[in-house]
Amino acid sequence: MEIDEILGDSKSVALPTKSAIYVWGYNQRGQTGRTEKDQKLRIPRQLPPELFGCTAGISTRWLDVACGREHTAAVASDGSLFTWGANDFGQLGDGTEESRKSPEKVKVLESEIVKSVSCGANCTAAIAAPRENDGTTSTGRLWVWGQNQGSDYPRLFWGAFMPNTVIRQVSCGSVHVMALSEDGLLQSWGYNECGQLGRGFTCEGLQGARVLNAYAKYLDEPPELVKITQISCGEYHTAAISETGDVYTWGLGNMGQLGHCSLQSEDKELIPRRVVALDGIHVTTVACGGVHTCAVTEKGALYAWGSGQVGQLGLGPQTSSASFIFKDSQVMLRNIPALVIPRGVRLVACGHSHTLISTSDGRIHGWGYNSYGQAANEKSTYAWYPSPVDWCVGEVRKLAAGGGHSAVLTDACSLKELCEFRLAESITLKNAAHVEDVAFRTSSDALVRICGRLRELHGNDREWDP
Template identity: 30%
Template sequence: MEKRRLWLKKEKKKSKNLSEMTECEMKSETKCDPTAFNSTFLHGSPTPICSCLVSFFNSHFISFNYFSISATANVRYSLNVPQSALAGDFDSGNLENISEVLMEATSPVRRVLFISAGASHSVALLSGNIVCSWGRGEDGQLGHGDAEDRFSPTQLSALDGHEIVSVTCGADHTTAYSETRTEVYSWGWGDFGRLGHGNSSDLFTPKPIKALHGLKIRQIACGDSHCLAVTMEGEVQSWGRNQNGQLGLGTTEDSLVPQKIQAFEGTPIKMVAAGAEHTAAVTEDGELFGWGWGRYGNLGLGDRNDRLVPQKVSSVDGDKMVMVACGWRHTISVSSLGGLYTYGWSKYGQLGHGDFEDRLVPHRLEALCGDNISQISGGWRHTMALTTDGKLYGWGWNKFGQVGAGDNIDHCSPIQIKFPQDQAHPLIQISCGWRHTLAVTDKQNVFSWGRGTNGQLGHGESVDRNTPMILEALSVDGCSGQQIESSNVDPSSGKTWVSPTERYAIVPDEPVQGPSTSVRGNGSDANVPENDVKRLRV
């Protein structure tokens, strides 16, 4: 025991002089084997000295390119090993010193790499390939093995070790992609086959989609009840609900498993976006396509007809498109010159043109003509746009404060969103849910605002917010160094059952905005069924 005390005392002294020790070790001819260190330090074998710790961090903090849905730039991050993974022959005093070394070397321990917002839930990908989810969990969309809501970010333990590089939320379901395993995982509400597993069952923990195994995926887009995946070769797979042709397969039959969109054969796709029942895509050559439900002009084709296969949008002034996003019934696109275009439904001003009239073809948003747009996101009835210099604009439906303007009135023109002065750093990512919004700054702070009933804002409460509020559990300026609660579920024990039909309410569609025969010259008005109804989630 006396020898151990002397050893611990010596080790504490070493850790205080880590910088000197590191310099000394670098000059030494003796090298520490990072591979051996990984097996000993992480799995509870003999305690390494601090020089091995430095060698381990140098060998494991590697950069990794990840494709962001904004289609603007690669996000670079480090695969940091979380402090909670450490194990070994430590007593409390020595562990405290090692903890200080870790915090200094990796501060913060976790960094948010990507965020995604669903109807009433949120998901984040953190450094170390950690996935967290929070908000509504009734349909299993959080992946924690139960139907409980979570009011703060909770680590999705079922995906630990799967090396997830992207996450995407649908309305009440979620997907994730593992690049090393070439697996797409899905979970949540399964009606219409939106999970891609060949049935309509719900899943309360992630499950790989067999039909996509082995495919290298560039991007995944999830709408209300359908999903699409773009491969590295530019091919598109689609699955789920297809009542209005939103899968692009030439039929109106739902698909319980992914199917390749044959209409894009020979036309490489750069990215896709999914709305409630319509879909949009941008090709590698900058062409814009739309298909699915078109009642509000949200396909951009000059009429209100549905399309069962992708059709090219021709009226964009010859500009090449580089990205596209879909709201519930409206569409947003950005040109190579940074111009922003909107079209479709505008009852709540979500198109941003200063009025509430639908547009049947893409219209340039003049209010932002002096700004270069780097990222866009569409909510149920609101829209957000991020500029290259990190400014954020929002407009549209604002009943719950989801625009973030500090009020609860609708805005039919873009308004710049203000952040707390001491936290007003440029933004690098945004994501709109149905009634809430998420954003990440270049200082790795996460903000959320809007509807909070199910905890989707992540603040540990069920309160709405009409201005951005820092999500402390995931932010550098909050408490991101603390341990995030884990769901601790066995991936094989998740509940599953078929979604009952009573989850739907039959509701009439919104009336068409503008004259019945035309909308200020934006295109002809096709026949609209008088009794057209949609099934909406209760």
């Protein structure tokens, strides 16, 4: 008898869910949170609950995970925020500049219920609500810390917004930050040498917060105010989605990362400009990498543009009529969005030079720079095309990609998935054949793939240490 027959419609059973965070890739600064000494951790592994101070066997749940250049942050279901990795600029929020290889709770935020977190190159920002609230305090307050944020501890930051404004989303770039209010307004602060703050000019030095109020929908018409629903910061560029599903980009565009045929200010766009190549396509998610950008449509199609020098566009190593050679070098770029995957994409995350997606069939794929294994299972320096990442079980809720490492948050939302979690934690080479047989008969595809990968890695005489 199959598991589904025993349990019935397990999806309809109201059960506490369990979550897992898988981290892998470059680990020189401890950003994976794993104890292995190798600096290249190619296989995604689940971080054990004990690492976060939880009792063994206790079901843990996670709400969010984010990767910076060399640090990582995760939000637990009780509203606690954990950080680990590099801390040269105080981005871990513990008041020091000492790096850590193991997660620790951000104590300053223990009085807050953290909802989401964003990691920039060397800074961190979180949205939280006070645990004790009489109804007069915002339920979406912004806290910032690290490089250019004025503190090694989290500090409450309203910027150009009125106090008690509800913050919907925050995104951190290399040296700039964008915050989105519940009303669809954007404010920006940080450095602006490349126009990444969207103010219509460039300038040197650290800039204070200011609300954006000019969006170029058409070049032959005056800029207007647009309501924004989602944002993403790249290294020196920014992208946003309007309530109508249009994509706007601005900042540095020298590698085609803005998606425009031509630029209005040398190699930059100084105010948000609509990507006209996506006219008629309703975009729901946008993600910015170092010098590339990706967008997912409401129909699950994935578009990418910008530099493809190390494969981060997923379009292969060859040039085509839509590709351009930059200044007689071999740097491939596309300044017009190209269709990479026509359907089925649910989530996307862009790291500095790699990309991750999850699809409607529950699988994870990645491509781009892969020297540390951050983009794909295959052992190659570059993954030119979408390649599988097959070591995770559960329903993918969040993807995160950093400078050279990656993270995935998955949930077990049914009894069947809870069983998959338990089996995945106990697979060895000795029991892999039996587990694979059970997994195959119960349509547990993720477990089948893990068993297959295990045999590929270890042959027939070595045991896998999960």
